[in-house]
Amino acid sequence: MHRRGVGAGAIAKKKLAEAKYKERGSVLAEDQIAQMSKQLDTFKTHLEEFASKHKQEIRKSSQFRVQFQEMCATIGVDPLASGKGFWPEMLGVGDFYYELGVQIIEVCLALKHRNGGLITLDELHHRVLKGRGKFAQDVSQDDLVRAIKKLKAMGNGFGMIPVGGTYLVQSVPAELNMDHTVVLQLAEKKGYVTVSEIRESLKWEKERACHVLDHLLKEGLAWLDSQAAGEPQYWLPALFSELLSQDVTPEEANQMTP
Amino acid sequence: MVVCEKNVLLLLFAKRKMDRFMWTNGLLEMNETLVIQQRGVRLYDGEDKAKLDVGGVVLSTHRLLWRDQKNHECCICIPLSQVIFFEEQAAGIGKSAKIVIHLHPAPENKEPGPYQHSKYSYIKLSFKEHGQIEFYRRLTEEMTQKRWENTPVSQPIPTGTGPKAGRTRAVGIVGIERKLEEKRKETDKNISEAFEDLSKLMEKAKEMVELSRSIANKIKDKQGDITEDETIRFKSYLLSMGIANPVTRETHGSGTQYHIQLAKQLGDMLQAPLEERGGMMALTEVYCLVNRARGMELLSPEDLVNACKIFESLKLPLRLRVFDSGVMVVQLQSHSEEEMIASALDNVSDKGSLTAEEFAKLLGLSVLLAKERLLLAEKMGHLCRDDSVEGLRFYPNLF
Numbered sequence: 001m002h003r004r005g006v007g008a009g010a011i012a013k014k015k016l017a018e019a020k021y022k023e024r025g026s027v028l029a030e031d032q033i034a035q036m037s038k039q040l041d042t043f044k045t046h047l048e049e050f051a052s053k054h055k056q057e058i059r060k061s062s063q064f065r066v067q068f069q070e071m072c073a074t075i076g077v078d079p080l081a082s083g084k085g086f087w088p089e090m091l092g093v094g095d096f097y098y099e100l101g102v103q104i105i106e107v108c109l110a111l112k113h114r115n116g117g118l119i120t121l122d123e124l125h126h127r128v129l130k131g132r133g134k135f136a137q138d139v140s141q142d143d144l145v146r147a148i149k150k151l152k153a154m155g156n157g158f159g160m161i162p163v164g165g166t167y168l169v170q171s172v173p174a175e176l177n178m179d180h181t182v183v184l185q186l187a188e189k190k191g192y193v194t195v196s197e198i199r200e201s202l203k204w205e206k207e208r209a210c211h212v213l214d215h216l217l218k219e220g221l222a223w224l225d226s227q228a229a230g231e232p233q234y235w236l237p238a239l240f241s242e243l244l245s246q247d248v249t250p251e252e253a254n255q256m257t258p
Numbered sequence: 259m260v261v262c263e264k265n266v267l268l269l270l271f272a273k274r275k276m277d278r279f280m281w282t283n284g285l286l287e288m289n290e291t292l293v294i295q296q297r298g299v300r301l302y303d304g305e306d307k308a309k310l311d312v313g314g315v316v317l318s319t320h321r322l323l324w325r326d327q328k329n330h331e332c333c334i335c336i337p338l339s340q341v342i343f344f345e346e347q348a349a350g351i352g353k354s355a356k357i358v359i360h361l362h363p364a365p366e367n368k369e370p371g372p373y374q375h376s377k378y379s380y381i382k383l384s385f386k387e388h389g390q391i392e393f394y395r396r397l398t399e400e401m402t403q404k405r406w407e408n409t410p411v412s413q414p415i416p417t418g419t420g421p422k423a424g425r426t427r428a429v430g431i432v433g434i435e436r437k438l439e440e441k442r443k444e445t446d447k448n449i450s451e452a453f454e455d456l457s458k459l460m461e462k463a464k465e466m467v468e469l470s471r472s473i474a475n476k477i478k479d480k481q482g483d484i485t486e487d488e489t490i491r492f493k494s495y496l497l498s499m500g501i502a503n504p505v506t507r508e509t510h511g512s513g514t515q516y517h518i519q520l521a522k523q524l525g526d527m528l529q530a531p532l533e534e535r536g537g538m539m540a541l542t543e544v545y546c547l548v549n550r551a552r553g554m555e556l557l558s559p560e561d562l563v564n565a566c567k568i569f570e571s572l573k574l575p576l577r578l579r580v581f582d583s584g585v586m587v588v589q590l591q592s593h594s595e596e597e598m599i600a601s602a603l604d605n606v607s608d609k610g611s612l613t614a615e616e617f618a619k620l621l622g623l624s625v626l627l628a629k630e631r632l633l634l635a636e637k638m639g640h641l642c643r644d645d646s647v648e649g650l651r652f653y654p655n656l657f
Contacts, residue, residue, distance in 0.1 A: 032473045035469070036466070036469050036470065040495055042462075043499075047459065050455055050459050054452040064453070067453060067456065071457070072500070077501055078502065082516075082560060083555060083557050084498070084516045085497060086498050086500075088558070089555075095556050102545065102550060102556075105542050106546060150559050150560070151542070153563050154541040154562065154586055155580060155584045155585055157585070218650065
């Protein structure tokens with residue numbers, strides 16, 4: 001009778017087939033790793049070809065760098081993950097961003113006593129460019145943002161807070177929650193904020209406003225001007241230091257457009 | 259880039275520029291038409307500010323004129339035929355937008371002007387009251403149309419292509435313009451070609467990513483069927499491509515040869531700096547130190563973190579430590595936790611109380627790390643805090 005197909009024998013056969021498949025499964029993975037090795041070599045050749053033709057582009061054109069980074073992100077590749085990767089080794093894209101990382105850290109460290117570890121992206125950009133000198137490659141704000149994202153791996157609280165149309169770069173592990181961020185955004189227009197302004201715009205109670213402002217004071221992110229006309233003003237050096245930059249020479253000041 | 263080519267070309271000429279200007283009464287000649295004028299312009303001789311004040315610049319069909327805003331008698335001009343090439347220079351912080359104009363050397367029969375000699379081969383117009391966009395546009399038009407060639411004016415205006423110009427004859431203004439235009443087109447073409455090649459490259463990279471995902475899935479499903487060796491190889495492939503390991507989510511775990519080597523290098527390199535800094539350094543400090551020393555083939559932040567993570571397993575005398583605040587430091591193994599806390603307590607007791615800044619000064623540490631030590635001592639119950647708007651101050655815990 002045909003029902004023999006579903007007996008003990010059939011089950012045993014099935015088990016054997018499964019075992020064989022399992023065996024094949026592991027062989028397949030091994031094969032794939034070997035295959036990957038070959039494909040990697042091929043890819044390396046293509047990358048070398050690309051580098052020989054276009055390596056300059058990466059260094060010279062920030063537009064090209066943006067495009068490159070976005071494409072990598074789309075396919076799930078991080079060209080900056082390791083200095084030992086193909087991308088940095090052959091395209092030289094690593095050194096550009098890693099060095100930028102060093103410069104960013106140094107600028108933030110140098111200004112920390114003034115602004116508590118908070119700086120606008122504009123000011124950071126300006127100072128990094130200055131530090132690089134006239135003949136260095138151009139650095140865009142996009143480049144800075146990507147370099148900062150990489151720095152996050154080292155702890156130390158590197159982060160970016162959106163304010164107005166730009167960002168504040170945080171370089172200290174000060175805890176800043178939503179309340180603090182909102183007050184920073186409010187202060188962005190004038191560089192300072194008062195308790196009344198917070199209460200008016202955000203509809204908070206006095207305690208909440210004071211609590212947030214006290215925290216900012218403690219972290220060194222805000223300075224108190226208790227002699228201001230009206231009520232005390234809380235100034236954020238990160239936001240106003242660009243306007244009062246001590247690096248503008250009298251000559252340059254004369255040059256500024258009215 | 260185009261700039262290099264220009265400089266090479268200009269080296270063939272003499273490098274004298276502001277001396278191309280001539281005094282003029284500022285009146286337009288017959289057949290010469292006004293194109294555009296703009297006030298609030300300062301002249302530069304190359305990179306140096308001209309010894310003239312702010313004035314108004316006038317573009318005519320034949321010349322570029324400049325007149326002092328306060329002293330209208332002071333008016334100088336230069337024929338447009340002297341212009342080889344010009345470009346915009348964007349405004350910066352505290353700096354107005356400019357137009358940079360590169361000029362032929364002064365011909366010998368030139369009329370007198372404000373400068374006898376100039377070491378530069380170009381001048382700049384600095385637009386303090388804006389207007390540079392329109393001015394640039396009109397200048398481009400005039401330089402393209404070259405109306406001065408068709409309508410000669412009664413007053414002799416020296417051109418740059420006279421017989422006395424010497425070597426300039428070999429590379430006439432038209433030839434240079436064409437070459438520069440070609441160079442510009444080629445640069446544009448290079449960029450679009452680069453983008454095309456980039457897309458193709460990315461397609462191939464995408465294949466690698468998909469393959470690696472497939473492998474990772476197989477590894478996940480059949481644990482233990484891949485040899486240790488193969489896993490290590492696979493991880494190194496991911497490292498090369500910058501693909502995040504789909505299994506562990508890290509771009510590469512411990513165990514790649516590169517990081518082992520790196521960790522050992524760091525072990526050697528950081529001994530002395532750590533001793534100097536009280537046995538502890540923030541990871542960002544280490545990053546800067548190491549990369550500045552290397553100069554090239556720099557470490558990525560992730561490389562550094564991953565190397566530091568394996569200090570312990572390699573029996574190196576360094577440790578990576580993460581504080582509650584998220585701050586990451588490298589510390590000497592010899593500087594144990596108890597020692598640090600004891601030292602913090604000693605110092606605070608000695609002075610009665612300390613802030614992080616004061617403690618930092620005492621030990622020669624960074625404020626950040628001084629604070630972390632005080633916080634640690636507090637956590638262990640040896641110190642307590644007084645938190646006010648004047649700052650955070652630590653006292654010995656007497657409870």
